[in-house]
């Protein structure tokens with residue numbers, strides 16, 4: 158489950174230390190934009206040591222490396238992959254970049270005796286060229302388990318204003334979601350950067366969920382509960398899904414493919430939606446069995 162993915166600056170030991178108790182499904186130890194050039198080398202070793210020494214209590218441990226187009230990216234991979242993070246985020250992802258990281262990871266996994274393919278990749282889509290090529294980027298490595306949308310860099314690249322309402326990223330969100338659904342990987346929404354506007358965060362998360370995003374990045378621990386709640390099925394959703402499934406079974410016994418529940422038509426796609434809700438609720442542990 159990747160409902161909430163919390164960014165933590167890779168040069169901040171006290172924030173990293175607290176990570177296991179913050180309630181995020183994944184933590185992203187950042188070596189890229191949250192770390193100044195002067196601190197790139199020390200942050201890399203801090204993150205390496207944290208991965209070796211801290212028990213992250215089952216949180217997915219993800220590291221955002223620097224782009225391999227920079228001086229830092231190769232060193233990041235060489236140092237971090239050897240301590241086996243769960244996944245690497247590749248900023249400003251391109252097809253060639255993901256292929257190259259995949260090959261570098263395979264070489265390190267062989268050298269270290271790790272299972273081949275065990276370190277996953279999450280491409281960060283945050284350029285216009287990356288967005289237009291997202292299908293090929295996801296296809297370019299079997300390691301890809303999710304896509305993260307980065308709206309701050311994307312809107313900078315597109316020379317447009319970033320707004321709280323987010324109309325300017327509707328196409329990007331939709332494109333990422335469509336590709337992720339087609340290729341069966343998670344679609345993770347861009348962070349909401351006003352860490353004191355909780356109503357705005359909820360609206361933005363609901364907007365992303367409505368069109369199919371499966372989780373959202375966070376930049377502050379106070380954002381996690383809202384994100385987890387929005388990206389989990391609600392009690393009402395679960396009750397509705399259970400009623401649809403049992404009504405469907407009854408209709409089947411009566412030989413009907415389509416019937417109505419509360420005045421609304423139920424047929425195969427609605428049954429599928431109900432099953433998806435139950436699956437997700439089981440995966441999160443909201444229902445058992």
Ligand SMILES: CC(=O)SCCNC(=O)CCNC(=O)[C@H](O)C(C)(C)COP(=O)(O)OP(=O)(O)OC[C@H]1O[C@@H](n2cnc3c(N)ncnc32)[C@H](O)[C@@H]1OP(=O)(O)O
Nearest residue numbers: 164165166172173175187190191309348352376377378379
């Ligand atoms: C566009 C992008 O690339 S986004 C990704 C890169 N950006 C980041 O990683 C930013 C991460 N977030 C942060 O650095 C901070 O949350 C800021 C700068 C946004 C806000 O900082 P503040 O206003 O000081 O946060 P706030 O007052 O809520 O902090 C409360 C507590 O949470 C901690 N905290 C804040 N952010 C984080 C975080 N991301 N991870 C873990 N702990 C955090 C603080 O250290 C503080 O702890 P304390 O009470 O023990 O002192």
Ligand SMILES: O=C([O-])CC(=O)C(=O)O
Nearest residue numbers: 306307308309310347348
């Ligand atoms: O990683 C993210 O989601 C945030 C990011 O880099 C961006 O928006 O440019």
Ligand SMILES: [Mg+2]
Nearest residue numbers: 283307309310
């Ligand atoms: Mg960015």
